[in-house]
Amino acid sequence: MSHAPDEQLLPAATQAENLATSKLALRRVAIDTYRENVAYLHRDCAVYRAEGFQALSKVEVRANGRHILATLNVVDDPAIVACHELGLSEDAFLQLGVNAGHRVSVAQAEPPESIGALHRKITGERLNRDDFRAIIRDIAELHYSKIELSAFVVATNRNELDREEVYFLAEAMVASGRKLDWREPLVVDKHCIGGIPGNRTSMLVVPIVAANGMLCPKTSSRAITSPAGTADTMEVLANVELPFDRLEGIVREHRGCLAWGSSAQLSPADDVLISVERPLAVDSPGQMVASILSKKIAAGSTHLVLDIPIGPSAKVRSMPEAQRLRRLFEYVAGRIHLSLDVVITDGRQPVGNGIGPVLEARDVMRVLENDPRAPADLRQKSLRLAGRLIECDSDVRGGDGFAIARDILDSGRALAKMKAIIAAQGQKPFDHNHPQLGALTFDVFATSPGLVTGIDNLQMARVARLAGAPKVIGAGVDLFRKLGEAVASGDILYRVYAGFQSDLAFARQACAKSTGYTIGRSDEVPQVFVEF
């Protein structure tokens, strides 16, 4: 703590006066510092010695009229950077955009414009619209160090943001990136706040509503801490990394797509913030709402159905908590002109049977093909959500959406639409009747008779993840029993698939600690009172 005796604070702002412009040769240092620009200077570099830089100082690197900010690391090995060189980490090198060997100048950086606003937030002040714009712009342009990002995330955590500030934050995130305009009055999307394994409803909702003629340009994320994201599962069936122009063409022709979202540069500050939120495991309502809604507005959506699952091992564990979250979503959506329909759903257990990319793709295809082995809960939930989206069309009477969605699914029109989208994105060889699952397996059995009274979402995700999902696409967990079903002692509860012996061992170890299942009496099955 910087309370040195007799210490005078030199406000960072004035370091900008210290603008040296010594020329160094640019070097690309092949280190991935994950969305933080890092500059490397040799300890004996004349500029380093003269400027009084310190490790972790912020420096400004200029070349060719371009400039970036970076955090300084000091190097003692000329094999990494020599005395006459300035090294940049991968991200920083790409951002500066000049060739290795180019002459660059370096100076103490002016602190990012928005640092004053960050400090005010740290001390607990309320920020205004301009403050959030300045902060989010600096974050999107990688002007913040990891330390400053982390300070922002903590200072805006939990109840530190009032709902108008959440709106300002969402709006600033939209402003920091590109915004798509589909030039249609109705652009629909669905989103789930996450936390439920196997919950691949998007892959059913999109073909259903697109088959109904509604525009649904769905982009999804890959798994960050889960055993599969929608992008990972869709990638089993089709190419999901498409240049934006091609994606746009597909959406225009087929009314829908199922692609990976990160290439479109929508709400780029969000991706930067994830880099510190992930290691901190911070998950605050304000940040969640701003993040989700900003991405939807940037993607050009006009109508959103939002799925908030509740259950004992879901992200949201009680109805009052779900209602608070719903109100915050609705307030911000209203301010940001997004028509929002929040659906609170059953999050007591995984959705469908499979957990992991291939297993989930199998479940999705079974539902589309009206296969009798299709998981009923995945089908039902997808129809409900699709129905709600269909009711966004003002020509549809409230309550009629479900039946329309079911007709589209039962008639095979949803399957046809999915096949068209898959073909357009680039089909992959996948036979869901003979899915390529991990070659190594073990089964987990009931050790006592009774009813399944609990399936822990977190533990099932953990087991699937340890078994190798999503990296090993055929790895994961296949559930044989769901909540409320009767089991006899020795009945199989689920099967674990892995691609490697070590993964199998890790998963087995986790299952030995806890199977994730509880077996009990029928009155012990937890109840949630949700709309469906």
Place this chain on the structure above:
Amino acid sequence: MSHAPDEQLLPAATQAENLATSKLALRRVAIDTYRENVAYLHRDCAVYRAEGFQALSKVEVRANGRHILATLNVVDDPAIVACHELGLSEDAFLQLGVNAGHRVSVAQAEPPESIGALHRKITGERLNRDDFRAIIRDIAELHYSKIELSAFVVATNRNELDREEVYFLAEAMVASGRKLDWREPLVVDKHCIGGIPGNRTSMLVVPIVAANGMLCPKTSSRAITSPAGTADTMEVLANVELPFDRLEGIVREHRGCLAWGSSAQLSPADDVLISVERPLAVDSPGQMVASILSKKIAAGSTHLVLDIPIGPSAKVRSMPEAQRLRRLFEYVAGRIHLSLDVVITDGRQPVGNGIGPVLEARDVMRVLENDPRAPADLRQKSLRLAGRLIECDSDVRGGDGFAIARDILDSGRALAKMKAIIAAQGQKPFDHNHPQLGALTFDVFATSPGLVTGIDNLQMARVARLAGAPKVIGAGVDLFRKLGEAVASGDILYRVYAGFQSDLAFARQACAKSTGYTIGRSDEVPQVFVEF
């Protein structure tokens, strides 16, 4: 923000189950990452691929029964680390303490034990004694990443800590390092919360009270953001980096020392926290109190006189603020069994004339030699503080300390003591009658007649710093006029010394923006009502 659709959170705790122990060859990567352990793995390294590590993951590195935690950077250049190697940054390499080439194993790290407590603090909960102990121990052992450190600093900022928590924090900081025991009933120290340039009273108080026979083992810091710390100024006169054993011998023989504090491993968590507090410029009362008092307890002090200067450009700007801070210091000192005497002092302007190591050393020596050119305010303030320390001796009547201190100074006993301490620490060649000042100078003049009604501490510090202090020890600012003194138009206000043309230019630029002086009428001189 990590709100991917259909995303399941895998609690970090369970990653520990993923314990691979593949062997790699250790490599020292000569990058100074400033108190954050960083590990480097090649992207094509089998372990990296198999383990599903991500950039910024926390990994545990083991060798020879020792282990450290580190943040992972992914490398694409075998010149930095090859596929069969694991690289460690300087700090991390030293901490692991095995030779390059040694076989090491690496695995996903268990998150630091105290992460749960950190998360509770982030959400605004009150922490208990054990929580603080766990957090501070993890910080001292470099188990926290910069992101986690930053989260802790922000989450405990401002009024986030109640006073008992500040006590827990201080106590935990003491527990994290070594604690000196001088085996004497009275071990005295003085400390200033900082912010006032030229305020080198320690270099006068220590010889005075040591000459009075009191034990005063003073360790000081170097400048972090100021133009000089006590250690920088003392280093003009004597060696300040001494092995602890020698320091102890000097203190036993001479009753005092003036050394640099960082080598003693007192309250090591503090030095780690500085690494993020400095770039964040966070300065909260709770952290300040815990930091200062923990260092004093660890150094074995029993009695402390604490200097809180107030003034329009001081750290503390009003008497109510100073009183609040005093009460917090007193509460924590009481709990931690340190006898504390808080003195609120005049912080309206720099103390003494010189700002910068050599100039300040000159002022100090002039006071010790009773030179008529000695700055009266530095002499007076030092005598007052020394007097308060002398009154810690229960044989001294309250009010008598000042006269005793003055006798010691006027009689030359303080000078003799200082000379003895300098000789013991290792004298440097320095003639304060002909100090080696920067060869380049410019003067700043009054542009209108009147009285000096303001001298901005921050601006004077900034000018001295830009001129090259403390790196260039002869650089800085020499004040010719102080508060309340009359000036005619064209009178010199201060002289700036620099060692390099570029530094001189930066300082001149800053002075052109603002001289730091205001000239006005006598009734415009700000008043502060302090004890002296």
